[in-house]
Amino acid sequence: DLPSIRSCSLWYDGTNNTMNNSLEMMEKKKHVVVVVLGDIGRSPRMQYHTLSLLEHGHYVTLIGYVGERLIPALEKSTSDDDNTHSSTATATATKKYHQNLRVLRMKPHLPSKLNNITGRLFYYPLRLISLMYCLFYTLWIQLQDRTTISIPVDVILVQNPPSVPTLLLVYLYCVWEGLLGRKRPRFVIDWHNLGFTMFESPTQQTSFLRTIILTSIRTIAKSYERILAAMADAHLTVTHAMEVWLGEHFNVHGANVRVLYDKPPMLFRPTTIDEEHELFQRLDLEGENEQLHGWLDHVDEMHEEQTPSEQTLFTKCSLQNSEQIIQPRQNRPALLVSSTSWTPDEDFSVLLEALEKLHTLIMNASKSTPSSFQNILVVVTGKGPQKEYFLPLLHKFNEQHQYIKIITLWLEASDYPKLLGCATLGVCLHTSTSGLDLPMKVLDMFGCQVPVCAIGFDCLDELVKDGVNGRVFCDGEELSRQLFDLLKGYPLEDVKMERYRQNIRGMTRWRENWDECARHLIVGDKLD
Helix, strand or coil, X not given: CCCEEEEECCCCCCCCXXXXXXXXXXXXXXXXXXXXXXXXXXXXXXHHHHHHHHHCCCEEEEEEECCCCCCCCCCCECCCCCCCCCCCCCCCCCECCCCCEEEEEEECCCCCCCCCHHHHHHHHHHHHHHHHHHHHHHHHCHHHCCCCCCCCCCEEEEEECCCCCHHHHHHHHHHHHHHCCCCCCEEEEEECCCHHHXXXXXXXXXXXHHHHHHHHHHHHHHHHHHHHHHHCCEEEECCHHHHHHHHHHCCCCCCCEEECCCCCCCCCCCCCHHHHHHHHHHHCHXXXXXXXXXXXXXXXXXXXXXXXXXECCCEEEEEECCEEEEEECCCCCEEEEEECXXXXXXXXXXXXXHHHHHHHHHHHHHHHCCCCCCCEEEEEECCCCCHHHHHHHHHHHHHHCCCEEEEEECCCCCCHHHHHHHCCEEEECCXXXXXXXXXXXXXXXXXXCCCEEEECCXXXXXXXXXXXXXXXXXXXXXXXXXXXXXXXXXXXXXXXXXXXHHHHCCCCCHXXXXXXXXXXXXXXXXXX
């Protein structure tokens, strides 16, 4: 079957950011195509680009895979069924269109992946052909439909990686538009990482023949990426280290290269107690997870009579002078949140090991003195290939450990910031394939004023300062000691955590950071 491609329209809610409709702004409006060869619902940075461009009055066509919903600021559906996984392009939710935003969703055909060598030889070429067809059809056919956005393309902003075949086809499209006598679009790369580092690298255990094949693939991919990087008109990078690396290895430098650090938008903020109570009532963690039932039965220090519908694991609602008052529970558990892609580069076994050792530390400490630890609930969000492998291990962990429980959640885009805003502490397991990118999930946590324990790698110090806004660890043993130190005495004794939160507050947000670092580079706007 040929890959299916669908088009949908989204309503941009700009009530809080009224666009300048003056004649001067109308003359400056440009059409920017934002390309993600992946699920655009799981690429927040590219969605934030889109939002910023819309806020400044530009037209945007957003291209990516069928998948998760977009961030609430971009999406307002008239149907609850946005997530279409049908193999056809016709089964789509009804959408409202904003005149400045068009979304083109692709669904490449994925051939069956076989484990034998012959199967792999066929799989990768077929997958590449499918991706090329999808992107070619979207750029050369669908993008030419001027029904929604009548003006030609001025800029194409593409996420890298993946670099194959995205960079080549986007560059060829820009050249094609120029050859037709139309204005050639500017080609801008947003470097999230290095594409060639995503390919498997050989290890000491790899056979000689396989080592040659893997090394050749990475060498070819690196050369391809270096050549296409030189063809781009401008570049954005997520770290200073990546900007330096591109200059040294790809000869990409100068005024057309800028660092655009990820920053949290305003939707990432501390959650109010009313929002927290509503969220946990709706999620019903204790109802959905049998192993949490005993925690709710524990009597609060206030000794108030509460019905289950009036309390959650973290909050309680009581009547005072005929008025409903929502308060934190005195014996609420500490809430650890970790967002993971369940892939080898985010090794969940590190966190599992740390929690086992933490439980041992708590048990040993409680033998000599009364326990100063509350229960600890670890919420793990995200989807990925290794999730099914770890689920039985999590269930076994919960059965064997009294004071620490682990649950997994998949949240709507609007609920994820609220959950982070309730967290006591965040844990980040992200390790970079290149050592040059930073985990955006840490920025989300910082936006909610949540300190983070993050596993260390090159250039992490551009974001997480050990002992200043969080802690950096190298293995499960070190993480367990850090968690023990930070959570001891919670919530009454919170000196270190409060110091970290103080150092996080007041950080620059996405909007002002984008205006200063990316706006002129992408569309040529001068700051107001």
